[in-house]
Amino acid sequence: MDHDVQLFTVTHLRRRPAPVEIGGFVLGFDPDTTSPFVNYATPLPGAAPGAADVAALIAAFRERDLVPRLEFAPDAAPEAAAALIAAGFTTEAEHTYLVCTPDTLAVPEAGPHVTAPESDTDYLHLDGALAEAFGGEFSSSDEGAARLRRTADTGGAVRLVRAADGTVAGGALCSAPAAGTAELAGVGTRPAHRGQGIAAAVTAELARTMLRERGVGSVWLEYGGQDSRRVYERVGFQPCGTRLYARLEA
Template structure:
């Protein structure tokens, strides 16, 4: 499972507007944002990595004006963390990811008075982005127009975006999934505005995004939980703990 997830991460990075391949690394960059959560690299599994490769990776990020940063499944390149720490990188986070196979999803009802829908126009995409940003709490480097463009590109490439709205059209939450690679897709950005929480909407969005992936032929959906509450939500709809991922970066 770890190997398959790591391959999907690398495949997703190759869909970014600017892709740089540095030895064993693939870096996906977006000229419209400096966010390190969008501009990062990941190693190709099974390819040997040297200190010189890490130095070249730092240089590539520096030349692009982006913070050197990686996300990857740790078991696929167990030697990499030591090389990165020696080169001045600092661990940001260690996460356990969860997976849901196509036969493991549990449906979750949509709360009364709300509907789930895929935003198909830029104004609707912008409203979903605004709801997510509000729910996540004014994250740094928020650029709504760039986020809308990324959302549109993702949908055009087979990714899923699902929003939640009231019957009178107010968007109150949403979530998405990356364009699939090798039958695998990452679910992310599950968010619900404060007044609409604790009604099961997060679970409904999570299940809805995942169901749409499976309906399009995806075999495995995966995600990471931001805390105990979201972990419980994801487990209720069929996600189970799997491997571990590392977030690690270096200041410019």
């Protein structure tokens, strides 16, 4: 599964508005934001970059005033991981990823009503809900809303749950599949609406859409804590491998 997840990440970054490929790495750049969570790189599966390749990667980030940063499954590119460490990259985080398949998916019998965004306003309000849900890690913006719409328009899926007053209480997205798998990400609920099953509902609905409607072989995600992990496991996600986040400080 590590190879599939890594190949997915490569394809996903190649879809960025301004991707660059250097010495066994794909760098996914989006000129509309400086966020390191959008602008990052990943090695090709099995890549064996040399010191000059890593130096060129660093230079590409520096010339754009961005932090050199990568996300990848280290077991799928162990020589790349070693080359990055030798160049001074440090571990920002290491996450276990969970995988759901058609055989493990468990859709809740009851829960909040999940729907797709219907307008630009819905996308903007969902972006705002996710910004609040993640505690200000990123700011809500027109560009963020446009990225959500682009996900839906290019083969992925976006889902939300509305509160009783019609506002967006929470939601999530799933990127367009590649290598037989797709990444489910951005699962977030506004603090005022937590504890109502929203995360489980949108996660299960996105997984169901990809696995049962679109025939994708698997859906994977990462979790931010044990509470969220339990939510994902209840709807059929199981631990499978590890992804590494690495960065080079100035």
